[in-house]
Amino acid sequence: MCYEIEDHIFGDLIEPAQRLALHQESRLGVRHLHQIVPLDPEPGHPIVLYLTTAGPTPYEEAICRFTTDDTDPAGESARVLPLQHDGVEWDTLLWDYVHRWSVTLPPQPAGTMIRYHLAARVAGTDRWVFADNQALSAEEATDFAIWVDNDPVPDWAWDAVVYHIFVDRFYPGNGRSWRNPERPTGFYGGTLRGVIQKLGYIRDLGCNAIWLSPIFASPSYHGYDAIDLYTIEPRLGTFADFRELVEAAHAQGLRVLLDFVAHHWSHLHPTFISAREDPQSPYRDWYVWRRWPDEYEMFFTVKSMPKLNLRPGPARNYLLRCAQYWLEQGVDGYRLDFAYGPPRDFWADFRRACRAVRPDCWLFGEVVHTAAVQRTFQGVMDGTLDFLLAWALRETFAHKRWDLARFEAFLAAHEAYFPASFCRPAFLDNHDMDRFMFVAGNDVDALKIAALILFTLPGPPVLYYGTEIGMTQKHPIHRGGRSFDVEARQPMRWEDVPSSALREYFRRLIALRHAYPALRYGARQVIHLDAEAGTYAYLRTWRESSVAVAVNLSPQPRRVRWRWPREAWIQTPRDQLNGYTVCVRDGVLEVNLPPKSGALIA
Known part of the structure; x- marks a missing residue:
């Protein structure tokens, strides 16, 4: 179909x-x-x-x-x-x-x-x-x-490569098989123990941070509707498992980021039950009522996710203390869910509260909105997830509706619009959108080129579990006016890992990002663009170091050329990614690119 x-x-x-x-x-x-x-x-x-x-x-x-x-x-x-x-x-x-x-x-x-x-x-x-x-x-x-304040983005965030884990769908652990629930929204059996046992896999891939989907007590498989922000969901493990995970991750050089939802929680939360049943409940003001007890504000139109009243008061104070508590337990930062929902002054308090406990914690928000709105979060967060770049990468390399000139026009403006101090973690796909491979029609070359661009731009890359082995899906998330988020949240296909050449490609990309500071901190300059031929190249420069990235979207082999003084190279440049032939003659660098391929030249 x-x-x-x-x-x-x-x-x-x-x-x-x-x-x-x-x-x-x-x-x-x-x-x-x-x-x-x-x-x-x-x-x-x-x-x-x-x-x-x-x-x-x-x-x-x-x-x-x-x-x-x-x-x-x-x-x-x-x-x-x-x-x-x-x-x-x-x-x-x-x-x-x-x-x-x-x-x-x-x-x-x-x-x-x-x-x-x-x-x-x-x-x-x-x-x-x-x-x-x-x-x-x-x-x-x-x-x-x-x-x-004098409170910049923590230094380690700029060097991060984040592995995004949807815990229920990642790994059951202890040799157990996946469950087979009756419905796709059922529990597949991923656990914190499973994450612990796969930390070596993540570290071997080259990632140095993990972002866990919500792990607090919740009635759902996804966890974005907590019933207790101080308790680990029993299906996923125990508090002892959590502590072991944090300690084991840190021992392997991996930071731990939690998904934190401040806008809403479950209608089964004890405070909400009390607020609905008792007109004198001390929790009644924790919620925003249209007509008590059955009409209230919520997360979009989801009745099972009541919105919290986060004006200054007890609900706000409760959430701030929760955030501090998990930082005290060793967490390194938060991905802040639906950050556009809570009032902006709440986030100013949130940042101050978190920094008081962990001065180097990393706080970035999910703000699925215009660039103008996203930019206003500077000062209350370290940054926001780069949904605009994800859109541009998907339009160009997956949907193939943009040519390279359109992509570069976007990218140049995008980089100029946001302050350099605003940290924008970047990604190709996540748990709320169709997987990149599915959108690209299972075109592995398209994924490899998009990943090359992603890992050579300034924003800390976020790799959604399974993307490194080309995981796809059967149907689109959005069809018939309905959303089927589970399509992009299928269990990790561990059986495909041993034979995955794509995973080795991601390993090389991540290693190169770690090896060359220019890819993390450098200025970017376009050095070649031929949209009609489907070729494109840019230079990243940091201090005395330069790295060039070149791609060929054409189904034909292309020779990409640009002028570059020989004396600028400390030694003969090479394609560090795939080993393609690179020549320098009379100050002109040439790289021969096979069809639908890319190179990283340093």
Whole structure:
């Protein structure tokens, strides 16, 4: 059966009408949208906040209420600064004028948490409207926060190669076979013991960090609906197994990252049961009710995943302490699920709380949204997963809808748009999207070229379990208006590992990334591009070291040439990946590439 496979990485934003609606929503009314300069303020430097107003309501002044003593900006201790009106611009998609405002906050010392509200007054009235939720009172306003610090991304994160494990589908351990559940959403039997027993495999591959899907007590196979964030899910193992896993991983030079869900948990969580059954429950305010007890906000439309009330209060404090607890048990950082859901000031508190326990913990978010939204997470996280690059890699090398010129145009803009200090872990596929091999029509060469590009760009690579042996699936995740996530979450095919030439290719790629700092830190420069011929090359340069990457997407062999002074090479350059012939004549380097192949020249 043939499928028209469409990546739904960005959900409804794939539709132009949804993009237009998002744009209009982000402009109408009073909007801040975390527009600050600089994005990650340093101690002793002023901070500029920006605001826009637009739509049928006129506004004649705007203010900022802020505190620097960690108190609520709605309180009496808040300072008030007026915003200046910077002018008016025309927005064609909105078909209206947009007013621009700004205010400069005074410099603050390291360790200061700035909490603030922004509001605009309706002309001719005493009515204030607060950004971004359009609240009419400070008590209900969107809370914003900036943590002023000297707190860069931990050094080890830039050198990381992460192996992404879906625990229930990775390995049962102790020689056990996979279970055969009646439904695909059943339990297949992967365990923490199984992960422990495969750490050598992961380390031999060259990865130096593992990211585990949620391991806390949960009624589901995926674990994204916890019922107790302090307990290991018994199906997966015990707390002792967890501790052994962390110690064994660290002994082999592997960092351990946990998947942490702050936006929601299971409707079977004891606090939610109490909140629904008892009108006097102390947990009632932990949730966002539309009409108690049966109507509440949730994760999209999933009734079994109630949304948490993460405004300052007991639910927020509980989650912050949970995050600290697992860091105290030896965890090295978190992949933060659905990070766009919780309020941004929560993440400022989260980062501060985590760094207080582990100053070198790595915190990166799942933000499946526009580049503009992703960039605003600088300062509250170390970075976000690079869904935009994943989309571009899949469009070019799997779907083959982009040529190399389109890919390079995207890549150059993408690299320029995000600050170099914003860490963007990059990947080809994950548990929420069709596997790359399936989308590519099981074209191994396409996977190898895409992996070459992935492992030679700056973002720390994330390798989803099984991608290194070419795991695929039978059907697309999205079909008939429904989602079948289990398609990309099949049990690891350990029987294919011994004979996998593809795995050896990934081993070489990872080893080369570790061997050449230019691939992790270097500037990138295009040195060859012939989209019609299907050839492309770029240079990564760090200090005195240079590494070139060349690819040929054509079904024909190609000779890729570019000018490079011989004196720039310490010794004769070679293709370190596949051993293809490289020649240097009169300052011109040539590499002969077979059909649908690539080279790494150093």
